[in-house]
Amino acid sequence: MAPGMTKRPEPMPLYDWAMAFASLWISGGILYDSWHHYHETIETFFEPGHAMLYAGLLAAYVFTGITIAINRRRGFATRDALPRGYEATAIGLGVFLIGGVLDMIKHSLWGFEEAFNALVSPPHLVIGAGMFLVIAGVIGSGFARRPRTLIGQLPMLAATASMMELVHWGMQFIFESEAEKMNAMLPLGGHPHDTLTLVTLQYYKQAIGLMAVIVQSLLIAGFGLFLARRIGVARGGYVLLFTIGNIFIAGEQSTTPAQFFAVLIASVLAGACADAFAITPASPEWRVLAFAFCTPAVYWAAMLALLAATMGGLWWTPDIISGSVIYAGLTGALLTMLGGRTADSDRPRA
Numbered sequence: 001m002a003p004g005m006t007k008r009p010e011p012m013p014l015y016d017w018a019m020a021f022a023s024l025w026i027s028g029g030i031l032y033d034s035w036h037h038y039h040e041t042i043e044t045f046f047e048p049g050h051a052m053l054y055a056g057l058l059a060a061y062v063f064t065g066i067t068i069a070i071n072r073r074r075g076f077a078t079r080d081a082l083p084r085g086y087e088a089t090a091i092g093l094g095v096f097l098i099g100g101v102l103d104m105i106k107h108s109l110w111g112f113e114e115a116f117n118a119l120v121s122p123p124h125l126v127i128g129a130g131m132f133l134v135i136a137g138v139i140g141s142g143f144a145r146r147p148r149t150l151i152g153q154l155p156m157l158a159a160t161a162s163m164m165e166l167v168h169w170g171m172q173f174i175f176e177s178e179a180e181k182m183n184a185m186l187p188l189g190g191h192p193h194d195t196l197t198l199v200t201l202q203y204y205k206q207a208i209g210l211m212a213v214i215v216q217s218l219l220i221a222g223f224g225l226f227l228a229r230r231i232g233v234a235r236g237g238y239v240l241l242f243t244i245g246n247i248f249i250a251g252e253q254s255t256t257p258a259q260f261f262a263v264l265i266a267s268v269l270a271g272a273c274a275d276a277f278a279i280t281p282a283s284p285e286w287r288v289l290a291f292a293f294c295t296p297a298v299y300w301a302a303m304l305a306l307l308a309a310t311m312g313g314l315w316w317t318p319d320i321i322s323g324s325v326i327y328a329g330l331t332g333a334l335l336t337m338l339g340g341r342t343a344d345s346d347r348p349r350a
Helices: 013-039 047-071 089-110 116-120 124-144 150-170 192-228 238-254 257-276 285-310 318-338
Strands: none
Touching: 013 047, 013 124, 013 238, 047 089, 089 124, 089 257, 116 124, 116 318, 124 150, 150 192, 150 238, 192 238, 192 285, 192 318, 257 285, 285 318
């Protein structure tokens, strides 16, 4: 290493952009693969979703290899050749590759998983862990560079949205509330046992719908707070985060255009709400609390209103509809309180 040279290279914006692109490629690929398993009857490892996923991985390898070669020529040792913030990326690329090989072997020996088996398959979880580590490098670089403009923050925002999509992939079974009238419980016969069955199924279906509201509110508030507590997101950044962070799962889950666009419009409105608070690490606690309450509440209020307007109404009662929106806000507020205080509240008072 040359005299005076730091342990690792400073963040490289071009590498950030390249890896952000690869992150979206990878997360889009895994959700396209999930869509393929739902909609195609022929199962094979060599299908478009897998091709897209592993092409994204190959792109990440190529971008990383080029960056290492450039920094080696500048005098850095191979183990220190990735820029600051990317310490986990090399590990993630290795973990991802191991998971892919295990997945191919598993498919070759025991066939393809179905439904929940595919979601919790160990090779798939290894692949997901590798993706998280790869994507974390772009976010870490963003925190190291601390850009203030929206253009400068775009790689970090895209990578964070990709990470949000990966969580959606792991929890896709609880993405939609199924509050639309098309998902209503149909009346059974007049037999008392039929009535009991209907009431029981209706209760559990409503409970699962409320659980979807809670889980998605945790993701919206959680990813919003993750950035808000570390960097001041530029105006428009949250709109991009939530829109990109929901678009792949919306495409994978939606059965009609109305469902797809309901997710996108609700994401834009929730992002606009989050942007309006202009949260920074120094924001007072009450403002962060309001941000965490209002953002998921706006998302679900908009989502349910749009579904009601475009899907023939909702089968939930007014109590469940309004209560779900309040649940969404309270979930975000609780996450804020459990996550500790902001930088501003940690400062000594005069």
